[in-house]
Amino acid sequence: MATIQARGLTKRFGGEVLAVDHLDFDAVPGGVTGFLGPNGAGKTTTLRMLLGLVTPTSGSVLIDGHRYRDLPNPTMRVGAVLEASGFHPARTARNHLKLTATVAGLPFRRVDECLDLVGLSEAADRSVGGFSMGMRQRLELARAMLGKPDVLVLDEPANGLDPQGIAWLRDFLRVYASEGASDRGGKRIVIVSSHLLSEAQLIVDDVIVLTGGRLAAQGRLQDLLAGSKRSVRVQTPDAERLVQALRAASLPAVVRDGYVVCDGATPQAVGPIMVENRIEVHEMVSSTESLESLFFALTGGEGMQVGHGVASTGDYRRFDDGPAASPSVGPIGGQA
Amino acid sequence: MTRLLGAEIRKLWTIWSTYVLFGIVVVIDLAFGFGLALAPGGRHGGSAGVVPHGSSQWFINVFSVLDVSRILALVLGAIIITGEYRHKTVTPTFLAEPRRGRVVTAKLGISFGSGVVLGALTMVTGLVLGFVLVAMKVHSCLTPLGVSQGMSQALCGVRHGVYYVATTHNMWHDWSRIAPGVVLGTGLFAIYGLGLGALLKNQIVAIVVGLVFTLVVEAIVGAIWPTIGEYLPGQAATALEDAARTNFGGTTQLLPWWGGACMLLIYGIALAFLGTFTTLRSDVT
Ligand SMILES: Nc1ncnc2c1ncn2[C@@H]1O[C@H](COP(=O)(O)OP(=O)(O)OP(=O)(O)O)[C@@H](O)[C@H]1O
Ligand SMILES: [Mg+2]
Numbered sequence: 001m002a003t004i005q006a007r008g009l010t011k012r013f014g015g016e017v018l019a020v021d022h023l024d025f026d027a028v029p030g031g032v033t034g035f036l037g038p039n040g041a042g043k044t045t046t047l048r049m050l051l052g053l054v055t056p057t058s059g060s061v062l063i064d065g066h067r068y069r070d071l072p073n074p075t076m077r078v079g080a081v082l083e084a085s086g087f088h089p090a091r092t093a094r095n096h097l098k099l100t101a102t103v104a105g106l107p108f109r110r111v112d113e114c115l116d117l118v119g120l121s122e123a124a125d126r127s128v129g130g131f132s133m134g135m136r137q138r139l140e141l142a143r144a145m146l147g148k149p150d151v152l153v154l155d156e157p158a159n160g161l162d163p164q165g166i167a168w169l170r171d172f173l174r175v176y177a178s179e180g181a182s183d184r185g186g187k188r189i190v191i192v193s194s195h196l197l198s199e200a201q202l203i204v205d206d207v208i209v210l211t212g213g214r215l216a217a218q219g220r221l222q223d224l225l226a227g228s229k230r231s232v233r234v235q236t237p238d239a240e241r242l243v244q245a246l247r248a249a250s251l252p253a254v255v256r257d258g259y260v261v262c263d264g265a266t267p268q269a270v271g272p273i274m275v276e277n278r279i280e281v282h283e284m285v286s287s288t289e290s291l292e293s294l295f296f297a298l299t300g301g302e303g304m305q306v307g308h309g310v311a312s313t314g315d316y317r318r319f320d321d322g323p324a325a326s327p328s329v330g331p332i333g334g335q336a
Numbered sequence: 337m338t339r340l341l342g343a344e345i346r347k348l349w350t351i352w353s354t355y356v357l358f359g360i361v362v363v364i365d366l367a368f369g370f371g372l373a374l375a376p377g378g379r380h381g382g383s384a385g386v387v388p389h390g391s392s393q394w395f396i397n398v399f400s401v402l403d404v405s406r407i408l409a410l411v412l413g414a415i416i417i418t419g420e421y422r423h424k425t426v427t428p429t430f431l432a433e434p435r436r437g438r439v440v441t442a443k444l445g446i447s448f449g450s451g452v453v454l455g456a457l458t459m460v461t462g463l464v465l466g467f468v469l470v471a472m473k474v475h476s477c478l479t480p481l482g483v484s485q486g487m488s489q490a491l492c493g494v495r496h497g498v499y500y501v502a503t504t505h506n507m508w509h510d511w512s513r514i515a516p517g518v519v520l521g522t523g524l525f526a527i528y529g530l531g532l533g534a535l536l537k538n539q540i541v542a543i544v545v546g547l548v549f550t551l552v553v554e555a556i557v558g559a560i561w562p563t564i565g566e567y568l569p570g571q572a573a574t575a576l577e578d579a580a581r582t583n584f585g586g587t588t589q590l591l592p593w594w595g596g597a598c599m600l601l602i603y604g605i606a607l608a609f610l611g612t613f614t615t616l617r618s619d620v621t
Contacts, residue, residue: 045621048620048621051434052434053427053430053619054619054620074431074432075431080431085427085428086423086424086426086427086428087423088423090350090351090352091351095346096428098346099346099347099429100428100431102339102342102343103343103433104339104432105339143428
């Protein structure tokens with residue numbers, strides 16, 4: 001059973017940028033761990049330290065107690081899909097994978113299997129220079145999967161994938177994480193960094209939230225969300241009666257926009273009351289706080305500031321500009 | 337290590353730029369060889385004056401220009417490592433083999449190997465060049481005389497046959513004197529190029545520095561301080577060629593051939609070692 005442990009992990013670039021600051025976290029097998037945080041939070045840097053590509057300034061991040069570079073044949077243990085990984089544009093997809101397969105001592109049959117897995121069989125003998133972003137992302141995933149690793153690390157894997165690709169990736173990661181690594185009798189670790197919170201919410205079991213290089217929260221997503229606000233909303237022709245019944249059970253119900261809304265309640269609490277009072281129900285929606293609002297609560301104020309909306313004149317402003325005094329042009333225009 | 341070497345070879349033959357580079361070598365060899373052989377006024381005789389076509393000295397002069405290929409071996413060596421940074425393929429390379437020293441060692445081996453192949457290609461081109469030059473001469477001898485005069489034509493045939501045999505004999509002899517030095521020189525120069533690439537990391541910078549140093553700086557240093565010059569990579573490579581000693585009046589001061597080989601190996605390995613401990617140890621982001 002694989003484990004990943006970071007202890008006091010710190011990375012300072014060029015003496016001034018503190019990208020990762022005394023980070024402690026554990027990634028556990030059997031589920032998908034979401035690695036979340038705003039731009040520049042240090043996600044990529046942390047994952048690259050895990051993979052031995054960036055050397056920590058201090059602290060360590062270990063896979064089963066070993067540094068990545070001490071793993072004898074890391075392709076067989078750890079698979080990685082990284083943002084800025086490269087391809088020689090003139091090399092074909094198949095040859096690109098054969099390089100890693102050769103170093104890892106894998107048969108080339110495995111290359112074909114992985115190309116097939118990510119749906120690139122047709123394009124296998126085309127040079128990567130002509131690949132779309134999503135195709136490159138798939139090729140990276142194929143490379144990561146060559147050794148059937150029991151640790152899979154993905155940095156923004158959904159980048160460039162089409163909706164089918166994203167849905168496929170979601171199912172793939174869920175299944176892969178829950179499957180046992182047959183030869184090791186344990187479950188796998190899958191770590192995914194993502195900005196797509198609604199997407200992440202569908203697949204992650206655990207989350208590690210970073211802001212400004214520090215740990216903002218870590219734990220099971222369910223637990224983190226459980227502590228947050230929830231409410232139940234009911235559509236019924238008997239709104240008045242329901243509100244009275246709920247208040248009688250000391251639940252704070254109100255009528256809002258034609259719905260009965262009961263903050264802090266669960267469907268388990270509201271349902272029996274409706275049955276008891278024989279109230280006709282047309283719709284009942286239970287909402288918990290979303291990962292998105294949790295994310296904003298955890299990371300709020302930190303990271304890069306986002307401008308407050310678009311000026312009414314339709315001008316765009318820089319992310320980090322204050323309120324626009326005069327019309328200005330966004331980051332690319334450079335007319336400011 | 338065998339696997340790493342296998343992957344490095346595959347890296348070379350799965351991109352067309354390798355073939356282009358080898359093609360350029362052939363073209364340059366042919367251009368220099370023919371240019372020198374056909375230059376008017378027998379300028380290729382150097383201080384020895386005009387050398388007769390087909391003589392041993394003449395072939396040495398023609399073949400010894402083939403060592404220009406080592407410049408391209410330097411470029412090849414530099415590309416082998418800087419190409420990984422340029423196309424960001426270092427990430428998958430170091431993911432598959434995180435012990436970076438081993439990757440550089442494999443690349444050293446492959447650089448030497450491909451430099452040797454490049455040198456061998458050069459010398460094969462040289463052989464073709466030699467045959468073409470001999471055939472051209474024989475042909476030009478034949479034509480003016482060969483106007484249906486039975487007896488003299490036969491005589492001419494015999495004369496040119498003898499000429500052909502004599503000159504090809506010279507050619508083989510000189511070719512085999514020059515070939516080992518050129519082949520070893522290109523092999524070692526590729527290692528030197530790899531070392532430069534490992535240290536400088538940027539492809540354009542590594543190639544430009546390598547070329548400028550070899551073609552300009554070395555020439556200047558060699559002219560002003562010959563004792564220092566003989567230890568520089570270009571002169572060290574020239575020292576590998578036994579023929580160079582007898583060529584062009586032997587104006588330059590050179591190390592013994594094994595000394596040249598050692599110097600080149602030291603340059604390549606020292607630079608690669610330095611590169612491994614500076615550039616290559618740095619973060620891949
Ligand atoms: N090679 C580098 N040199 C200097 N600073 C760097 C380098 N790489 C990253 N940084 C800095 O480290 C910080 C963390 O960057 P990192 O790429 O890890 O963030 P991230 O969480 O992956 O962001 P994003 O969501 O945009 O991908 C940023 O401030 C970044 O500017
Ligand atoms: Mg990132």
